[in-house]
Amino acid sequence: MIPTIPQSRAFRAVYGGYVILFFIYLALPLTVVAVFAFNDSQFPSLPWEGFTWNWFFGDERPQIGVFHERGILRAVGTSAFVAACVAALSVFVGTTNAFLFNRYEFRGKGLLYVLMLLPLVIPGIVLGISILVFSSTLANGIWDIAQMDIEALRPGLLLVILGQFSFITTIATLVISARLQKFDRTLEEAALNLGADHLTAVRTITLPFLAPAIIGAVVVAFLMSFENFNTTLMLVGSDAPLTIAMFDRLKEGSTPLLNAVSLLLMLGSSLLALMAVLFQRRT
Amino acid sequence: MRNQSRIAFLLLLTPLVLWLGLLIIIPHIDMLLLSLRERISFGVYERSFVQYEKALTEPLYLRTFARTAVMSVLATVITLLIAFPVAYYIAKMAKGRLQQILFMLCLIPFYVSELVRTFGWMILLRETGIISNLLQWVGLADQPVELLYTDATMMVGLVYTSMLFMVVPLVTTLESLDDSVIEAGYDLGGSGLSVLREIIIPHAMPGIVAGCIVVFMLSLGNYLTPTMLGGKDSLWFTEMIYNQFIVRSNWELGAAFGFMLLVLSSVIVWGMLRLTGRTLKETMG
Numbered sequence: 001m002i003p004t005i006p007q008s009r010a011f012r013a014v015y016g017g018y019v020i021l022f023f024i025y026l027a028l029p030l031t032v033v034a035v036f037a038f039n040d041s042q043f044p045s046l047p048w049e050g051f052t053w054n055w056f057f058g059d060e061r062p063q064i065g066v067f068h069e070r071g072i073l074r075a076v077g078t079s080a081f082v083a084a085c086v087a088a089l090s091v092f093v094g095t096t097n098a099f100l101f102n103r104y105e106f107r108g109k110g111l112l113y114v115l116m117l118l119p120l121v122i123p124g125i126v127l128g129i130s131i132l133v134f135s136s137t138l139a140n141g142i143w144d145i146a147q148m149d150i151e152a153l154r155p156g157l158l159l160v161i162l163g164q165f166s167f168i169t170t171i172a173t174l175v176i177s178a179r180l181q182k183f184d185r186t187l188e189e190a191a192l193n194l195g196a197d198h199l200t201a202v203r204t205i206t207l208p209f210l211a212p213a214i215i216g217a218v219v220v221a222f223l224m225s226f227e228n229f230n231t232t233l234m235l236v237g238s239d240a241p242l243t244i245a246m247f248d249r250l251k252e253g254s255t256p257l258l259n260a261v262s263l264l265l266m267l268g269s270s271l272l273a274l275m276a277v278l279f280q281r282r283t
Numbered sequence: 284m285r286n287q288s289r290i291a292f293l294l295l296l297t298p299l300v301l302w303l304g305l306l307i308i309i310p311h312i313d314m315l316l317l318s319l320r321e322r323i324s325f326g327v328y329e330r331s332f333v334q335y336e337k338a339l340t341e342p343l344y345l346r347t348f349a350r351t352a353v354m355s356v357l358a359t360v361i362t363l364l365i366a367f368p369v370a371y372y373i374a375k376m377a378k379g380r381l382q383q384i385l386f387m388l389c390l391i392p393f394y395v396s397e398l399v400r401t402f403g404w405m406i407l408l409r410e411t412g413i414i415s416n417l418l419q420w421v422g423l424a425d426q427p428v429e430l431l432y433t434d435a436t437m438m439v440g441l442v443y444t445s446m447l448f449m450v451v452p453l454v455t456t457l458e459s460l461d462d463s464v465i466e467a468g469y470d471l472g473g474s475g476l477s478v479l480r481e482i483i484i485p486h487a488m489p490g491i492v493a494g495c496i497v498v499f500m501l502s503l504g505n506y507l508t509p510t511m512l513g514g515k516d517s518l519w520f521t522e523m524i525y526n527q528f529i530v531r532s533n534w535e536l537g538a539a540f541g542f543m544l545l546v547l548s549s550v551i552v553w554g555m556l557r558l559t560g561r562t563l564k565e566t567m568g
Contacts, residue, residue, distance in 0.1 A: 015372065022369045023385075026392055026446070029403025032413060036406060046416045093298045100295040110564075115303050117563055121496070121552050122307075123504025125521045126541045129528055130310035133317050133538060166306040198287065227396035230506050230521070234528065243398050250402065250511070259406075262399040269394040 030266065037259035055260035066260045075245035082157060082241055083225035086164045087218045093165075094172025094217055095210070101173075102180045119167035128234030131163050156237030163231040168224050172217040179213035180206075212279060219276040223269055311545070318538035334539035344523065344540075351520035352547055354434070355502035358441040362449045362498050363491065365442065370453030370490075371483070375462070386454060393447040401511050404440050405431065408512075432514040440508040445501040449494035456490030457483070492559045493566045496552050503548050520544055 040052035059068045066072055101113060119127065132155065139153035152158045183206060191201035207214075229243045236244050242265075246258060321331040338344045373385045392400060407413050408430040418424040430436060460483065468478040484491075509519035520540065527537030556563060 015368070015376075019369055019372045019385075022365070023388060025443070026388065029400055029407060029443070030392060030395060031403075032406045033399055033403040043411070046411065046413065093302055096295045096298045100292075100299060104292050104295070106292070112299065112303075114563055115307070116299070119307060121500055121548065121563070123500065123521070123544055123548060125504055125506060125524055126314075126545050127307075129524065129537060129541045130314040131306060132528070133534065134310035134313040137313055137317075162306060166302070169302055198291070223394060227398075229397060230504060233506065233525065243396055246398055247507070250398070254402070254405070258402065262395075262402060265399060266395050269396075270391060273390075273394045 033259050033262045034266065036256055037263045039256055039259075042255060055256045056264075064257070066257065066264060069257065071245065072242070072257070072261055075240055075242040078157070078239050079226050079241040079243070082161055082164070083222045085161045086168055086225040087221040089161070089165045090169040090172045090221045091176075091214060091217045093169045094176050095214065097169070097173040098176040098180045101177060116170060116173060119170045122167070124167070124228070124230030125234060127166055128163050128231040131159060131166065132234055135159055154237065155235050157239055159235040159237075160232050160241065163235045164225045164228050167231070168221045171224065172221055175217040175220060176210060176213045179210055183209055215279055216276050219272055223272060226269070227265075314538045315542055317535060318542050320535050322535065334536050335543075337536060338539050338543060343518075347518045347520055347523055348543060348547070350517075351503060352551075354438070354441070355499055356551075358438060358445070358502040359495050359499045361438065362442045362445055363495060366446060366449040366453055366494070367487075370450050371457055373450075374454045374457035375460075375465075389447055389450050389454075392443075397444055397507050400444060401440055401507050404436070404443070404512060408436055408439075431512060434514070434517060437509055437513040437517070440512040441502050441505060444505065444508055445498040448497040448501065452490040452493040452497075453487060454490075456487045460486045488559060489561065489566070492555060492561055496555055496566060499551060499555075500548055503544065 037055055038051050038053070039049055040054070041047075041049040054065055056065045057067055059065065097116060101109070101116075135153040139150050142148055142150055142153075187205050187209075188201045191205050192198070196204070226241075227243060229247070232241055232244060233247075240248065242261075246261060249258060318334050319330055319332065320328045321333045323329050338348075369389075373382060373389070377385055405412070409415070410427045410429040410431075412430070414430060415424070415428045418428055419426070464482060464486075465478060468482045473481070504521060506519070506521040506525065509517070510522055513519065521544070524537055524540045524544065527533045527540060552563075556566065
């Protein structure tokens, strides 16, 4: 079953047809979401009532567009803030992890490596509740001892950030490690021979080499944080990120406003992903 | 110099230990302890297994638990069966530009939030949705058909959501299979089926295991798809965890549920690794 082995025409036609069907299945829900963002109707369903931009720019009831819907805009801001914090934290720890596992031999390294991988196989909702339980144990303990109420340990943005950070760090570590393994150590040694100290050598030689992976990890972390639902759901307080805000609206019934938000999300994340791919290809 | 290296080592070790300790290990131990607690009266608690007793004796809880496990396994198998021919096509049949384009097309839905994907399926499948309208238009139905809120719909959503995580590892492992090995298989008189069984599948095994583990995990821990596409009386285990924690504030029972889900996923992942003689490090790292 490779092109050099002759196959009957019927077989090739069926196989090709199957692959085409698969890609239709893949594209169908996304296409439908995008198309109905432009339907001039109260509901994202047939019949088609004509084309409109109102779900983006409309400023009158009932068709208030995304850009005039304050709740949605605020949620986008919250998501962007959370994603930026998560990306910064997880890429920082990911980088230190990569150096640690790449450069040092120590007792318990294998065990630590497996522990580092674990967040990938813990369901997101379990990560969420375990952090919720622990932070509330801490908060209650501090209250019992010092009669102080630490608001930050109750569900809210800090916990959302920590919850997402807890598993996105693993992914950042893997992305950065993969590139660090390809680094030629003699380059660093050359810098040392030329009189640079360790830190300078790493800063001027190794980190620039790692830059594509670090930027790739930032983009991946940002996107994963932006679309995370399960972990966030358990830790969210009064400021809801976008996915949670949209979920709450969806439960009340959907309007093409949600299609418009979704379409913008698709465009935004594809653009970001494309940028990351192009950047990595260039280097 | 040696001292400096030691300091550097400790500086690199600290973030890792803080992250794993404070956000992964201690919280899970705390969750386990909470699940082993029984409220006797206001502010008075005792260690006991009563939460697990409740979880294992109440038929609704047990049924949901088993159902979630079975449906997740089923979703994993279906995803594998659908993805394998496609991955093979991308890796071995398509060449050059087409290969790259097809691979990129597989990646796009992954960058779109799960909520949007599920929402798309709702628009397609609801009573006033596209497919219902299409069926009426063709004449296969004479009134609106509700396709949402069944197990089959939920399965479509689950498979869709995790498809990418099966396709990518499969494409990667299949690409590393040399065409000449397949040709040799045919030269030695193998049929298409025996080549598939004895050369292609064994070679793709690492990708199959990696894909199956990730897809199984994602299905088991999925909340959105079962809540939005599944029927009213077809609970998913994550929904029960959410209900105990957020709706009923019964954290002890919720923690027990969470721990049961964790054990279930660990056992199945461990089992799959054991069965194929691979380690977590090889599969995930």
